[in-house]
Amino acid sequence: MKPLEKLLKKPGSHLPVRPAAPPGQVPGPGSVPAPRRQSLSRPPASPEEPAGPAGPVPGGEGRWLELRPPEAPLRSPEDPSPGCDRDRDRDRDRDREPPSPEPPPAARCCCGCGCAPAAPAPPERLLAALLDRLPAAAHGRGCGAESLLDDIVLTHSLFLPTERFLQQLHQHFVLAAGSPPARWEEGSGLRRKRAVLAVLLHFLETYKGLLQEEESAGKVIKELYLLIMKDTSLYHELEDEILKLHQLVETVELKVADETPPPNKQVKPLFRHFRRIDSCLQTRVAFRGSDEIFCRVYMPDHSYVTIRSRLSASVQDILASVTEKLQYSEEQSTRGDALILVTMASSGEKAVLQPSEECVFTTLGINSHLFACTRDTFDSLVPLPEEIQVVPGDTEIHRAEPEDVANHLTAFHWELFRCIHELEFVDYVFHGERGRRETANLELLLQRCSEVQHWVGTELLLCEGLGKRAHLLKKLIKIAAICKQNQDMLSFYAIVIGLNNAAVSRLRLTWEKLPGKFKNLFRKFENLTDPCRNHKTYREVLAKMKPPLIPFVPLILKDLTFLHEGSKTLLDGLVNVEKLHCIAEKVRTVRKYRSRPLCLELEASPAQLQTKAYVRQLRVIDNQNLLFELSYKLEPGSQ
Amino acid sequence: MPEQSNDYRVVVFGAGGVGKSSLVLRFVKGTFRESYIPTIEDTYRQVISCDKSICTLQITDTTGSHQFPAMQRLSISKGHAFILVYSITSRQSLEELKPIYEQICQIKGDIENIPIMLVGNKNDENQNREVENSEGEAMAKKWKCAFMETSAKTNHNVKELFQELLNLEKRRTVSLQIDGKKSKQQKRKEKLKGKCVVM
Numbered sequence: 003m004k005p006l007e008k009l010l011k012k013p014g015s016h017l018p019v020r021p022a023a024p025p026g027q028v029p030g031p032g033s034v035p036a037p038r039r040q041s042l043s044r045p046p047a048s049p050e051e052p053a054g055p056a057g058p059v060p061g062g063e064g065r066w067l068e069l070r071p072p073e074a075p076l077r078s079p080e081d082p083s084p085g086c087d088r089d090r091d092r093d094r095d096r097d098r099e100p101p102s103p104e105p106p107p108a109a110r111c112c113c114g115c116g117c118a119p120a121a122p123a124p125p126e127r128l129l130a131a132l133l134d135r136l137p138a139a140a141h142g143r144g145c146g147a148e149s150l151l152d153d154i155v156l157t158h159s160l161f162l163p164t165e166r167f168l169q170q171l172h173q174h175f176v177l178a179a180g181s182p183p184a185r186w187e188e189g190s191g192l193r194r195k196r197a198v199l200a201v202l203l204h205f206l207e208t209y210k211g212l213l214q215e216e217e218s219a220g221k222v223i224k225e226l227y228l229l230i231m232k233d234t235s236l237y238h239e240l241e242d243e244i245l246k247l248h249q250l251v252e253t254v255e256l257k258v259a260d261e262t263p264p265p266n267k268q269v270k271p272l273f274r275h276f277r278r279i280d281s282c283l284q285t286r287v288a289f290r291g292s293d294e295i296f297c298r299v300y301m302p303d304h305s306y307v308t309i310r311s312r313l314s315a316s317v318q319d320i321l322a323s324v325t326e327k328l329q330y331s332e333e334q335s336t337r338g339d340a341l342i343l344v345t346m347a348s349s350g351e352k353a354v355l356q357p358s359e360e361c362v363f364t365t366l367g368i369n370s371h372l373f374a375c376t377r378d379t380f381d382s383l384v385p386l387p388e389e390i391q392v393v394p395g396d397t398e399i400h401r402a403e404p405e406d407v408a409n410h411l412t413a414f415h416w417e418l419f420r421c422i423h424e425l426e427f428v429d430y431v432f433h434g435e436r437g438r439r440e441t442a443n444l445e446l447l448l449q450r451c452s453e454v455q456h457w458v459g460t461e462l463l464l465c466e467g468l469g470k471r472a473h474l475l476k477k478l479i480k481i482a483a484i485c486k487q488n489q490d491m492l493s494f495y496a497i498v499i500g501l502n503n504a505a506v507s508r509l510r511l512t513w514e515k516l517p518g519k520f521k522n523l524f525r526k527f528e529n530l531t532d533p534c535r536n537h538k539t540y541r542e543v544l545a546k547m548k549p550p551l552i553p554f555v556p557l558i559l560k561d562l563t564f565l566h567e568g569s570k571t572l573l574d575g576l577v578n579v580e581k582l583h584c585i586a587e588k589v590r591t592v593r594k595y596r597s598r599p600l601c602l603e604l605e606a607s608p609a610q611l612q613t614k615a616y617v618r619q620l621r622v623i624d625n626q627n628l629l630f631e632l633s634y635k636l637e638p639g640s641q
Numbered sequence: 642m643p644e645q646s647n648d649y650r651v652v653v654f655g656a657g658g659v660g661k662s663s664l665v666l667r668f669v670k671g672t673f674r675e676s677y678i679p680t681i682e683d684t685y686r687q688v689i690s691c692d693k694s695i696c697t698l699q700i701t702d703t704t705g706s707h708q709f710p711a712m713q714r715l716s717i718s719k720g721h722a723f724i725l726v727y728s729i730t731s732r733q734s735l736e737e738l739k740p741i742y743e744q745i746c747q748i749k750g751d752i753e754n755i756p757i758m759l760v761g762n763k764n765d766e767n768q769n770r771e772v773e774n775s776e777g778e779a780m781a782k783k784w785k786c787a788f789m790e791t792s793a794k795t796n797h798n799v800k801e802l803f804q805e806l807l808n809l810e811k812r813r814t815v816s817l818q819i820d821g822k823k824s825k826q827q828k829r830k831e832k833l834k835g836k837c838v839v840m
Contacts, residue, residue, distance in 0.1 A: 296681055308681035327683070329672040 122576040125161045128154065129170050129201075136197035151201060153579070153586040155208050156424065160432055160571050160582065168205075168222040174198050175229055199230060199243060206250040212423055215291045215314075215440065227251050282618045283611065286414075288421040289313055289364070291440040297363055299324050299343075299372045302379045304386060313364070314440055317343045318357040324374045342380065344373040349625040350385045364445040368453050368624040388623065398616035399461050400470075404477050406610060408484035409602050410617040411454070411493040412552070416600045418447045419492070419552050424589050431562040447555055451496050456622040456629075458500025462509070463623075463632040471636070472515035475501075479520050482527060488602070489551035491544065498527045505629040509637050550600035553592070562588055649691060649815055650699045651806065652716045655726030656737040657705025660762040663793035664726065665702045668803055673794055680704050682712060689807070691815045698807075698815075713741075717748045722756035722806050727777075729761040729790065730769040735780065742784055756809030757786035760802060765792040 123131050132154055135147040158167045178194035206213070206223070213220055227247065289295075291314030299320065300306045309323040321341050345362070346352040348369040355362055366372070373383055399407065426444040458478055465471040478497060485493035501507070501524070513521075530539050537557060544553060562585060569581050604610060623629055653661045662680050667673050669685045681704050689698040701716055717723075723745060727734040738759070746752055759781045761772060774790055781788030787809060791798040800817070807815040 303686050305683075305685045307683040310679075310681060326676075327678060329666055329670060329674050 122573075122579050124575050125572070125577055126170065128161075128577050128579070129167070130174065133174055133194060133197040133201065136200050149583070149586075150579075151204050152208075152590070153582045155201070155205050156586045156589050157428055157582040159425075159428065160585075161577050164216060165218045165222060168219055168226070171198055171201055171205075172222055172226045172229070175226060179229075179233075195230075195233075198226075199247070202226060202230075203243060203247060203250065206247070208424065210250075211288065211290065212425060223251070282615055286417040286421055288423065289440075289442040289446070291361060291442070295363060297372065299374050300386065301328075302373070302375045302383055313442055314361045316357065317355045317359045317362060320362075320372070321357070321374060339376045339378070341374045341376060344375060344380065344383060345370050346373055346383060346385050347624070348385050348388060349627060352380075352383055354380070361440050361442060364442040364449070366449075368449060368456060368622060388625070388628065397461065397464075398613060399474065399477070400465075402609075402613045402616070404480040405484055406613045407617060408481045408488065408490075408493070409604055410614045411481070412485055412488040412490035412600070413602050413604060413614075414618050415447075415450070415490055415492050415552050416550070418443070418450055419555070420596060422447060422592075424593060427558065427562060427589050427592060428585060430559060431566050444555070447492075448559075451492060451556065452624075453620055453622055454493060454496035455500040455503070456624045457620040458497055459503045459506050459629050460622045462506055462512075463629055463636065466636065468511055468515065471509070471512050475512055475516055476520050479516075479524050479527070483523060486527075488600075489547050491540070491554045492552045494527075495531055495554040498524075498531050502528070503626075503629065505626070505633040508633060511637050549595050550598045551595050552600075553595055558588060558592065647691075648686075648697045648699045649689065649722070649807075649810075650701065650720050651722045651724060651803075652701045652703060652720035653724045653726060654703055654713075654738070654741045655705060655724075655760075656728075656731070656734040659705065659726050659728040659731070659734045660793050661705065661724075661726050662702050664724075664760070664762060664791060664799060664802070665700055667793040667796055667799045669700065671796075673796070679706065681709075682716075689815060689817050692813050696815070698817075700803075713744070714748065717745055722758075722810060724758050724760055724802070724806060725786075726760045726762050727772065728763045729772045729774075729777075730763055730766050732771045735761075735772055735777075752785070754811060756806050757784070758802060758806045758809070759784065759786055759788045761788075761790040763792060763794070764790040764797060765795045 121131065132147075132150055135150065158164070162170075175195060175198045178191045178198070202223070213223070230244075230247070291312065293313045294310055295313050296308050296310055297320075298306045298308050307324060307327045309320065309327065311320060311323060321343055325341060343355045343362075344352050345355060345366055347367050352373075362372070369388075371386055375383060421443040423443065426441040430441040430444050462471060462474055462478070465474050478501060482494050482497040482501075485491075485497065507513075516524075530543060531537075532539055540554065540557070544551070565581065565584050565588065569578060571578055571581060604614070623632075653665060655661050657679060658677060662678075662683070663673060665683075665685060669687060680702050683702045685700045685702070687698045687700070688695055690696070701720070703713065703716055725738045725742060727738055742757075745755075745757070749755055759777060761774070761777045777790065778788050787805060789798055789802050789805065791802055793799060804817055807817065
């Protein structure tokens with residue numbers, strides 16, 4: 003198994019399954035006040051968790067979702083939890099805190115002030131609870147309302163499809179426009195409307211480009227937008243917000259079914275099939291499901307057709323295009339010879355894709371290809387010949403300076419990292435349970451991460467001379483060191499993992515020739531990437547870094563997976579707000595990492611461009627057996 | 642595993658809609674359809690004989706639009722033989738072959754030994770003819786290449802086109818015939834051929 007997969011497959015291997023019994027246990031050296039976290043084993047009404055300034059909050063207990071019976075009261079509208087000064091301190095504290103390796107306690111007071119983040123509520127009531135709190139935020143700012151808003155916008159899809167979420171928002175607005183419930187005080191309808199506006203704004207800002215992909219959601223937003231515009235006169239104080247709303251609605255170019263589709267988008271070649279210098283040098287922009295891409299589909303005899311398809315196309319759609327292209331007759335497809343779509347790795351490993359699967363292009367392995375064949379021919383499929391002719395390569399890596407290679411790696415990975423929408427992190431972990439949203443950009447980054455790992459091995463193992471190989475090994479360690487300096491932990495990790503590949507690490511003679519200084523350096527790198535104590539060393543180093551930085555993204559996904567699997571989202575129909583919060587926190591760390599632009603000074607000289615092109619379209623062997631073969635050929639006796 | 646270097650690569654060029662894919666699919670699969678699906682790049686493989694042994698004929702069907710100059714250059718540099726297709730119903734399509742021909746000359750240098758076939762397709766549409774047979778021949782003479790009019794629709798001259806092209810290869814002996822062995826597709830194609838004799 004590839005190291006990366008191994009890491010991802012065992013989300014809990016180094017973690018306690020439940021929060022450890024010692025209460026208040028905090029990772030990282032005492033950066034957070036002790037009462038921040040609590041274990042499940044403790045009673046809810048912990049003395050460490052004093053009631054907020056507002057007095058006993060019913061929700062305070064309700065947060066203990068898994069302990070509380072379902073009658074846990076929903077925070078009543080009359081009880082807007084007032085602001086809490088310690089909130090800001092909390093935020094600051096949290097920034098310093100290393101990424102939490104702990105599973106989410108079923109509940110915790112995130113700020114240690116007892117200001118009660120929010121009560122668990124049935125999905126349909128949670129939005130109402132949020133809206134109740136929001137006006138407070140509009141004036142005083144502060145209290146958890148802002149953070150709750152962000153939590154819910156980021157994670158609502160866990161318990162409520164986006165479209166339904168928006169519909170509810172819409173309903174709240176309509177309700178506020180009509181006669182308000184008797185218990186509402188004067189002006190509360192207006193307040194509610196403002197709250198809806200605030201939620202909508204935050205939603206739009208968060209989703210932005212993604213909304214073009216969701217027609218039905220776009221429709222609801224449009225309706226709500228028109229509704230809000232109808233009584234703009236009410237929002238004198240909120241002119242800025244309204245202006246922002248205009249802009250946002252405009253920029254997201256909401257696609258509504260009855261409107262003409264936007265002008266043809268340019269086809270974005272997915273880099274795997276079209277190694278083209280001209281396009282690989284361009285700055286990468288995010289892929290969206292509606293983007294059209296080219297993809298090659300192979301036949302059993304290795305013929306291929308290139309189809310043009312939406313990135314989000316289903317296997318069924320792809321097969322329809324292929325069938326049409328090949329002029330596959332109807333008679334054939336009804337005879338039971340219908341085509342199936344298969345992915346095949348360079349090692350010959352193959353799997354049949356289900357007709358309903360969507361956006362498969364970005365989930366393929368590095369040198370995997372799509373094959374269309376009939377059930378009869380499935381067994382006879384053989385992989386394409388290795389793209390790399392197994393001859394000692396004399397690639398760019400031998401010519402280029404380590405600094406240049408490292409900087410181009412960092413620059414490219416920063417581009418890829420930036421292309422990932424915040425929600426892709428959430429959707430990646432939760433897809434399969436909810437309607438699948440594309441996570442193409444995240445998948446491409448993961449693919450790249452494993453590509454870099456194999457690149458390291460490929461280059462080393464294609465280098466025949468021992469002296470030259472040792473020199474290249476030194477160079478790769480140096481590249482890793484510079485990537486680390488660049489705060490590009492993704493490239494750093496990938497190179498170290500690549501060097502730890504068994505086919506590489508068994509090259510005893512090569513490692514022996516490495517200067518002592520570099521041996522020590524690499525040993526340090528191994529320690530830094532050591533997964534023990536849930537990647538403690540790495541997390542500590544990361545916590546000390548200031549943005550911009552590129553984290554080792556697979557670990558974020560592992561943490562999210564753990565947060566997800568470690569606790570339920572719904573129990574007895576109530577939403578685990580604390581879980582939402584923990585997940586949103588994780589996503590916010592990504593936001594923080596990207597809060598400043600990463601600028602590297604890179605020349606545009608021809609030599610630099612060549613290095614850049616090389617780095618951006620690595621040719622690698624991803625067939626571990628082949629790597630071993632090469633390794634044994636280079637150093638037969640070594641162990 | 643098929644050996645890459647053993648392949649004999651034929652590349653088909655021409656403006657959009659002249660019938661490149663139709664010719665290729667008629668040859669490879671024996672089928673024809675009126676519907677038009679723009680091609681990006683497809684490659685079909687067929688076993689042929691080459692210097693008395695077996696090799697793979699790789700026919701690359703390219704895009705008619707000029708969207709991807711880099712891909713075009715790559716196909717030329719990798720190709721062993723070229724088919725330049727225009728439609729006899731469009732003078733413009735013959736014009737559009739000029740830059741492609743020039744690029745082949747530029748990339749391949751000496752084209753004396755490179756099999757190139759100029760093809761006027763759609764010769765079943767005589768009523769819409771814009772380019773006379775003689776004009777095609779004249780152009781071929783100028784370009785020092787072979788010439789043929791075809792119809793993928795009626796299966797006129799399609800197999801002959803590929804056979805002729807391979808005959809032009811002087812550096813090795815390539816032939817569509819593999820002694821005594823015919824693939825299922827070929828048999829099927831011949832069966833179909835028997836049904837529509839328009840010649």
